[in-house]
Amino acid sequence: MKPAIILYKTLPDDLRQRLDEHFSVTEINGLTPENVEKYADAFQQAEGLLGTGGKVDATLLAAAPKLRAASTVSVGYDNFDVEALNQRGVVLMHTPTVLTETVADTMMALVLASARRVVELAELVKAGGWTGSIGPDLFATDVHHKKMGILGMGRIGMALAQRAHFGFGMDILYHARKPHPEVDSRYNARYTDLEALLRESDFVCISLPLTEQTHHLIGREQLTMMKKSAILINAGRGPVVDEPALIEALKQGEIYAAGLDVFEKEPLPASSGLLALPNVVALPHVGSATHETRYGMARDAVDNLIAALSGKVEKNCVNPQVLK
Ligand SMILES: NC(=O)c1ccc[n+]([C@@H]2O[C@H](COP(=O)([O-])OP(=O)(O)OC[C@H]3O[C@@H](n4cnc5c(N)ncnc54)[C@H](O)[C@@H]3O)[C@@H](O)[C@H]2O)c1
Numbered sequence: 634m635k636p637a638i639i640l641y642k643t644l645p646d647d648l649r650q651r652l653d654e655h656f657s658v659t660e661i662n663g664l665t666p667e668n669v670e671k672y673a674d675a676f677q678q679a680e681g682l683l684g685t686g687g688k689v690d691a692t693l694l695a696a697a698p699k700l701r702a703a704s705t706v707s708v709g710y711d712n713f714d715v716e717a718l719n720q721r722g723v724v725l726m727h728t729p730t731v732l733t734e735t736v737a738d739t740m741m742a743l744v745l746a747s748a749r750r751v752v753e754l755a756e757l758v759k760a761g762g763w764t765g766s767i768g769p770d771l772f773a774t775d776v777h778h779k780k781m782g783i784l785g786m787g788r789i790g791m792a793l794a795q796r797a798h799f800g801f802g803m804d805i806l807y808h809a810r811k812p813h814p815e816v817d818s819r820y821n822a823r824y825t826d827l828e829a830l831l832r833e834s835d836f837v838c839i840s841l842p843l844t845e846q847t848h849h850l851i852g853r854e855q856l857t858m859m860k861k862s863a864i865l866i867n868a869g870r871g872p873v874v875d876e877p878a879l880i881e882a883l884k885q886g887e888i889y890a891a892g893l894d895v896f897e898k899e900p901l902p903a904s905s906g907l908l909a910l911p912n913v914v915a916l917p918h919v920g921s922a923t924h925e926t927r928y929g930m931a932r933d934a935v936d937n938l939i940a941a942l943s944g945k946v947e948k949n950c951v952n953p954q955v956l957k
């Protein structure tokens with residue numbers, strides 16, 4: 634008999650077919666508490682989960698006593714209680730690598746859009762506001778040869794450093810849990826503590842995961858350390874930045890601008906103070922959202938679940954210790 638799984642994300646037809654070949658699939662519209670209750674029988678039988686978004690914690694695990702593996706269509710897994718999964722021996726699989734270059738492209742797009750005022754100026758043209766030569770009040774700020782500070786020098790941080798250093802001649806500083814000598818030599822980069830990075834950088838770019846240690850890592854105090862001309866880019870997770878403190882810093886001119894793909898609450902409410910600020914470029918969490926990359930993530934997530942439920946995990950496992 635095929636193992637039963639819960640699918641909580643719509644997949645392209647060919648991938649759905651591949652999943653059906655291996656599993657008995659119950660598809661639900663999101664991993665919400667309401668759906669866990671509505672499909673209680675399916676959760677009782679489920680050995681696997683595949684999807685994105687929604688909380689997987691002790692409560693959900695209690696509703697799924699046969700669960701052996703969870704496969705998220707994302708690299709970030711802050712919505713999973715990994716400790717609870719470990720205690721139950723549930724394998725957690727994710728999709729690193731396949732999305733790295735696309736997310737680094739998005740971060741570079743945010744750097745360029747916020748420094749060169751791309752969105753604001755394009756809106757001005759569309760609104761018929763281009764009635765004469767653009768004057769200094771609408772001039773932008775350069776990107777090339779400036780200093781980029783990268784917070785979180787992992788896969789995405791390195792791909793961003795590659796673009797900034799080789800493409801834009803930028804100086805690279807970074808803060809991570811430890812120095813990375815290969816990064817220093819490849820991108821002529823310099824490891825610093827957080828405060829030095831904030832004080833020196835023209836662009837502070839966040840590609841950190843959300844953890845207890847990174848929650849509100851950037852708050853009021855850190856924002857005041859940044860240059861008044863500096864731009865904050867966040868494509869890690871929203872709660873790494875204290876959003877009310879960021880709004881205040883942008884309003885008070887303590888920093889120049891922000892380019893954001895992630896927010897404390899998503900979707901970003903229309904009432905958010907960020908949306909009233911011309912010096913904010915806000916994207917709807919689309920770091921990896923190209924056709925090619927989203928397909929690759931879904932494909933990897935399917936392969937990951939097949940590997941995990943057949944005991945053949947070789948890569949993409951968050952908690953390999955439970956395999957032993
Ligand atoms: N906006 C998007 O659509 C999007 C897409 C993909 C990933 N992300 C986010 O980007 C994150 C990073 O992805 P990745 O593939 O580069 O992961 P990664 O694990 O390769 O890199 C994360 C880096 O952050 C460092 N780090 C962790 N905690 C730290 C701390 N307290 N202080 C300093 N450094 C710390 C780690 O050492 C690691 O080098 C993901 O966890 C996810 O939250 C967002």
Ligand SMILES: O=C(O)[C@H](O)CO
Pocket residue numbers: 685706707708709710732920921
């Ligand atoms: O972590 C990730 O992969 C992205 O944020 C998409 O959810």
